[in-house]
Amino acid sequence: MTNSLAKILNKIPAKDLSKVPDKIQETVAHRLEQLGQRYTSNRKILVAILWAQGQPVTLPEMLNAESSLAQSSAYRNLVVLEEAQVVMRLVTTGQFARYELAEDLTGHHHHLICRLCGGVEDFTAPSDLERLLGKVVVQASTTAGFLAEEHRLDLIGTCTDCR
Amino acid sequence: MTNSLAKILNKIPAKDLSKVPDKIQETVAHRLEQLGQRYTSNRKILVAILWAQGQPVTLPEMLNAESSLAQSSAYRNLVVLEEAQVVMRLVTTGQFARYELAEDLTGHHHHLICRLCGGVEDFTAPSDLERLLGKVVVQASTTAGFLAEEHRLDLIGTCTDCR
DNA sequence: ATAAGAATGAGAATCATTCTCAAGGAGCCG
DNA sequence: CGGCTCCTTGAGAATGATTCTCATTCTTAT
Numbered sequence: 001m002t003n004s005l006a007k008i009l010n011k012i013p014a015k016d017l018s019k020v021p022d023k024i025q026e027t028v029a030h031r032l033e034q035l036g037q038r039y040t041s042n043r044k045i046l047v048a049i050l051w052a053q054g055q056p057v058t059l060p061e062m063l064n065a066e067s068s069l070a071q072s073s074a075y076r077n078l079v080v081l082e083e084a085q086v087v088m089r090l091v092t093t094g095q096f097a098r099y100e101l102a103e104d105l106t107g108h109h110h111h112l113i114c115r116l117c118g119g120v121e122d123f124t125a126p127s128d129l130e131r132l133l134g135k136v137v138v139q140a141s142t143t144a145g146f147l148a149e150e151h152r153l154d155l156i157g158t159c160t161d162c163r
Numbered sequence: 164m165t166n167s168l169a170k171i172l173n174k175i176p177a178k179d180l181s182k183v184p185d186k187i188q189e190t191v192a193h194r195l196e197q198l199g200q201r202y203t204s205n206r207k208i209l210v211a212i213l214w215a216q217g218q219p220v221t222l223p224e225m226l227n228a229e230s231s232l233a234q235s236s237a238y239r240n241l242v243v244l245e246e247a248q249v250v251m252r253l254v255t256t257g258q259f260a261r262y263e264l265a266e267d268l269t270g271h272h273h274h275l276i277c278r279l280c281g282g283v284e285d286f287t288a289p290s291d292l293e294r295l296l297g298k299v300v301v302q303a304s305t306t307a308g309f310l311a312e313e314h315r316l317d318l319i320g321t322c323t324d325c326r
Numbered sequence: 327a328t329a330a331g332a333a334t335g336a337g338a339a340t341c342a343t344t345c346t347c348a349a350g351g352a353g354c355c356g
Numbered sequence: 357c358g359g360c361t362c363c364t365t366g367a368g369a370a371t372g373a374t375t376c377t378c379a380t381t382c383t384t385a386t
Binding site for chain 1: 363364366367368376
């Protein structure tokens, strides 16, 4: 557990955080406005980290990437960003929740989850599968009385590193 | 939050816990043996509750269903049952993890997750979708270098009660 | 029986996450 | 440029689901 966390942390480089596309920045700013929230520099850093990683990241990983962040503020801002539909929070195995940019900012995708280290990789499904999944969502809405809005598909297995 | 939990708890009736199929009991007993573990009465109660509910349940719900259970033992036994591949633990939104019997005991299925109350319902996907999902699992294995073993599909939306 | 090893339960400990509160901005209006 | 208000920040305390501890109570095999 502690070992695999350390392993993951070492993978995260101190990347250039400055190239989040303007379009995304505007969308984020706009969604925050909707809630009467500001797009502060701390929040920009979080978005930049998530953009740079392009993978679901844990909070310790974010603090590791940008050590100026305060833990409590980071958690608080992630809640705000989640409420603004900018960030998606996902919980898998493992001690920490993971965060990634909302799908409509980065494109629809799925996750490969490693059952050994708890790591998560992104993964794009073939379009015929996506089409079928879309249908199922609609079907479930009508038959089960459940109002399905989106789907989530994870493949569980073992990642390259753990093999 | 507290409200919706209470709502869920009230749904759980004090069911008859005695009719878990013999075949399942044997399988469970066998898998525990493999790990040098016993199929004790506490563990039987847990399995019976999970069987009776037929839905992923939280720990408070289980304690509510059978008040003789001690919290710490229940948690400990769920870990053992999970290690024995008898029980699957799943984390969604909401404060508590949920547990259900392993898929190979109850049949392969998916989940409808309510984003409002955090409740989870079971759901069986059409067979053509399952076939396609099977293919994708294989593809991911070969292309991404990721050894995919199974898939997990959730539909996220709003349940009947919350509408 | 009886010893040896598991399992149990009550409570303490852990630790990711959330909350609190005092201090530091940002925006606005004159 | 003040002054005012409200939002955000960060450090630390608090929360609470889960895990651990340990003395006691079963099980099982001999």
